[in-house]
Amino acid sequence: MIPEIGHFALILALCxxxxxxxxxxxGAAVGNSSLMAVAKPAARGQFLLVATAFxxxxxxxAEKDFSVLYVAATSNSQLPLHYRLAAIWGAHEGSLLLWTFILTxxxxxxxxxxxxxxxxxxSRILGVMGLVSIGFLLFMLTVSNPFERLIPAAAEGRDLNPLLQDPGMVIHPPMLxxxxxxxxxxxxxxxxxLLGGNLDAAWARWSRPWTTVAWCFxxxxxxxxxxxxYYELGWGGWWFWDPVENASFMPWLAGTALVHSLAVTDKRGGFKVWTVLLAIMAFSLSLLGTFLVRSGVLTSVHAFATDPKRxxxxLAFLAIVIGGSLALYAWRAPRVGLGGSFVAMxxxxxxxxxxxxxxxxxxSVLLGTLYPLFLDALDLGKISVGPPxxxxxFVxxxxxxxxxxxxxxxxxxxxxxxPDLAKRLKWAFGVSVVTAIALPIVMGNWTPLLSLGILLAIWIVTTSVVSLRERLTHVAGNSFFERLASVPRSYWGMLVAHCGIAVFIVxxxxxxxxxxxxxxxxxxGETATIGDYLFRFDGAQDVVGPNYTAxxxxxxxxxxxxxxxxxxxxxxxxxxxNQVMTEAAIDPGLLRxxxxxxxxxxxxxAWSVRLYHKPFIDWIWGGCFIMAxxxxxxxxxxxxxxAWRRQEPAVAEPTRAARRKVA
Amino acid sequence: MTRFLLPLSIFIVVVVFLGIGLKLNPREIPSPLVGKAAPDFSQPQLFEPAKVFSPADMKGKVWLLNFWASWCSGCKTEHPVLMDLAKSGEVPIYGMDYKDQRDEAMTWLSRWGNPYPVVGVDDAGRVGINYGVYGVPETYVIDKQGVIQYKQIGPLDSETVEKKIIPLVKQLEAQ
Amino acid sequence: MNIQWIALIVVLFLSGPVWAGEARPLADDPASEARLKHLAVELRCLVCQNQTLADSNAPLAEDLRREVREMIAKNMSDQEIIEFLTARYGDFVLYRPPLKATTTLLWVGPFLLVIVGATALIITLRRRASKVVDVPVTEDEHRRVEQLLTEGGKRP
Incomplete structure (x- = not known):
């Protein structure tokens, strides 16, 4: 009964x-206010319906209902509750429901x-999101229904892939x-x-916080x-340039570009056309990612079980959404104004x-990811494009x-x-270069890449210090702290995000x-030394977990x-x-x-054992969190x-409308 | 105007390739050995370990070399096809028992039938590596001069046998 | 006590659980193992989804590592080892695609993108500089907007 309610909720959501x-x-095209007014209740209704399905x-x-095919395929009665709930997005159908749920x-x-x-x-914004949502709902209802019944019900579920039975699974996919x-x-x-033809600076101002939030997530x-x-695969690596990883990295790169280009459009009113294109690109690459993960055109460690029908x-959905947007772009973009002037420098x-x-x-990531496919499609042989x-x-x-x-x-x-910039930055530059050359030598291992990495990290930090110092001399306030407090948060945000990159590079x-x-x-009883640390092996014991032995x-x-x-x-x-998993043990630390x-x-x-000493590795993720x-x-x-708090009447007063145009 | 069409054009090209990609199998790796001489080996035979099996014995004949194992499920799938092909007498199929237990291999063949006149044993997987085998079953069509003419990756099915293997064998026989 | 017993005790003493003994490396020859690792991280495991030969536990990956170990023991160069593998499995085993006619675009593409992008940016900026006459958002207006927004925010 409950699964049918979910299924029905999805059908209603589609309507x-x-x-x-x-x-x-x-309504927006013809100026009909009552048609436009549909957007808000419809979006909220859709959210409630998809939330119900979810x-x-x-x-x-939770109830271990193995008469639902998807539940039987991705969980097991011995699987703990939190992993059973995470199993909702453990495979194709459910993760699609999560996608749609998050969209709503x-x-x-x-x-x-x-x-x-x-x-x-x-109205247009909600309308466009509604159109995107149609695609996903249709997709679920036609070829990927998570509520499909299994009759007769399975006595036991096939269990969630052990690789996914990890706290990471609970939180990583929803964040992503x-x-x-x-x-x-x-x-x-x-x-x-583009539809409305009012691509002004206000548009950039409105888009900025939304883009930044998505980028943080x-x-x-x-x-x-x-x-x-890093900790689950047991090889100690943290990035493999796998197609699926690349699929998440491409929208990030486009999104990062978008965040910065929005700044130019917001500030100068310029490069609107480029910013619009980036906005289309960032989302298109997200959609492309779902295609790559689910279609089986590329082999990946992380891919879902695939089906050509899906x-x-x-692909058809991609063609319509992205192709349609880019066609609209080609049609509308030439009429967009230029904005304020500035020079290259x-x-x-x-x-x-x-x-x-x-x-x-x-x-480049796109090229490298799809190149094997291109060659194969042209029958020019099979190649692999990997980390090397x-x-x-990339460097x-x-x-x-x-x-x-x-x-x-x-x-x-x-x-x-x-010349002015050079003068202001000469100290930062000097400090960076000297550190970059000296530090690796002091640590006893000089390589060009090591030096370059340190150079870039120190460069970011020192230039940030210079920037902050100059900023503080310009703002109002008597005491140091007063001046610190009057620096706007958006500036702090930029500084912190940039320093996050520095931490990441370190x-x-x-x-x-x-x-x-x-x-x-x-x-x-034997010992092994790695770094300054002595490891003594005190033997292995058999233990029994909820759904495994170890x-x-x-x-x-x-x-x-x-x-x-x-x-x-x-x-x-x-x-x-009956799958064997290596569960590494890690002692994390700030420095290693x-x-x-x-x-x-x-x-x-006795056991064969692999030991690693990884200096500063947590800075990689720490840097990302600092960026966010x-x-x-x-x-x-x-x-x-x-901008968010002000509750304005739906039809703005003329003065405010005018003000918004310049904002 | 044209520069605004550029993103759309690039996208269309990508979509066309992705569409073609849907029909391709990214896990099937074409062998660089097709058109080259079949690597030599000399392996003990499964049923008579004292005797060796070598491609040199096959000079002047068109034959199939089939890598299989008793632990491999794809081999069970293709087995009836091999039996039919062996019965038809179109082409001899020689087996290479890949990384297997000898007794289990013999049990497997006595249980399901033996399509091979001779089975070699490749217990260390060395011959497999020399032939570029990356997953059993794999089947090679080798001509009279000892050159590999075709490689089947994965189980043979009757359609492939009828449409590809037998015409190819006939053509090679005629040479 | 005969000689066998003594031998056994000696063996037990040397190999048994010796307290605080230093563990032996898994490989007999750590130097060649390091070379294997260096090679294997750039080679693809053929049967896996997308893993390097170094990371994979698939039987074929183990066999191939064994082959590579033997080739290292025979003092073959990296180039020879890679040729051995590509002769059998093709370029697919290489995670670093060799530069060939078919992969030129792959290797040149990224730098081409930068050059094209930079050129486009410079041309656009030049053309823009000659076209832009009016300045829709001036610093003055910005200040005014900020001021208005601040006041708006302070209103209850």
């Missing part, structure tokens, strides 16, 4: 989505925070989807602006996925140069981008002077340069004779699928991670808060 996708947009699926999982959640958010928008704009789908708001804003989502791979559906110019590099980086390619290509693209990142915030808007560089690993065979090794770790910690890596055998994973049992209770924190700071800035 609502159709109404929401058609009437408000038509709740029904969650209920089926964003719609609902738009209805809450759009009181200050002109009614026609709001919040990011992916969040770009749909910026996308809808862009399409609405995506940043955190990707970081969590990377961290999860692939065809998503200005903050705007640098932001745009950074955009070029970010988009080129995005294009991306590493080689030369990102290094200048990061260099510009240091200069940009110091350059004046409109027109900057190069992590990547130090791990690449100084990590050590050892493969040893350890008898009980051998749990015990390693006493000490440094200079003092015990640091005890680590318990496991080798688990999950009973339902100690990582132990069990290999195979040898004779006499920067984003949060930026949107908490006064001007966005005010």
């Amino acid at each position: 609502v989505a159709v109404v929401q996708g058609i009437l408000p947009i038509y 709740g029904c699926l969650a209920y089926a999982f 959640l964003w719609m609902f958010a738009v209805t809450l925070f759009s009181a200050h928008l002109p009614e026609s704009t709001r 989807y919040m990011g992916y789908v969040g770009f749909s708001v910026a996308f809808a804003f862009a399409i609405a602006a 995506l940043t955190v989502g990707i970081a969590m996925g990377s961290g999860w791979a 692939g065809m559906f998503i 200005s903050r705007e110019g640098m932001l745009l140069a950074n955009n070029v590099l970010l988009v080129a980086a995005m294009g 390619y991306f590493d080689t290509v 030369p693209l990102m290094a200048p981008a990061i260099f510009l990142m240091g200069i940009g915030p110091l350059a004046q808007w409109k027109k900057a002077s190069l 992590g990547v560089t130090m791990v690449k340069g100084f990590e050590t690993e050892k493969d040893v065979r350890m008898n009980v 051998a749990r090794g015990s390693f006493a770790v000490s440094r200079d004779g003092r015990e640091t910690t005890v680590l318990y890596p496991e080798k688990r055998r999950y009973t339902a699928q 991670d100690l990582y132990v994973s069990l290999g195979e049992p040898l004779d006499n209770g 924190l920067g984003g949060v700071l930026a949107i908490s800035d006064r001007r966005y808060r005010i």
